[in-house]
Amino acid sequence: MSSRFVIWLLCAGAVFVAWSPHAKHNESAASTTNEHRSDTVVRKVASTAALTAAAQVTVDHTVKVSLHVTNVADHAVEIDFPSGKTHDVVILDSTGHEVWRWSEGRMFTQAVRNTLLGANETVTYQETWNPGTRTGDFTAVARLESNNHPMQQRADFTLH
Secondary structure (H helix, E strand, O other): OHHHHHHHHHHHHHHHHHHOOOOOOOOOOEEOOOOOOOOEEEEEEEEOOOEEEEEEEEEOOOEEEEEEEEEOOOOOEEEEEOOOOOEEEEEEEOOOOEEEEOOOOOOOOOOOEEEEEOOOOEEEEEEEEOOOOOOEEEEEEEEEOOOOOOEEEEEEEEEO
């Protein structure tokens, strides 16, 4: 009977630590590096009280879609995610049909998590799409998959 109580107590403590407002997880998929850009489209669309976001599309032989999320507040902001999926990128053709989705076929942890974004700090999520021989007009839709600060960005681009 005593060991059941100890196991229950350990589980309760683990849940408390994981859900506490001071828990901080680093973004392994996030990047803050700048690269040489050949053809770049930047569009700032989404904004919440504390966060702004901008989508950036760079076209070379591949298409790089970046989502830059910036904390414009003078204090840290916690971003809550319902799973390991922090963001997603979708490419739409000129008729609005989906031609590629970054998360398609991927698996994500099913654990609630959070990230602390410091004052005036920016986190960047970047994904690459290989369009093959496709040409035409496209729209990149980048989303922050947050419970408390969901954002969506769109940026139009052309492949020749």
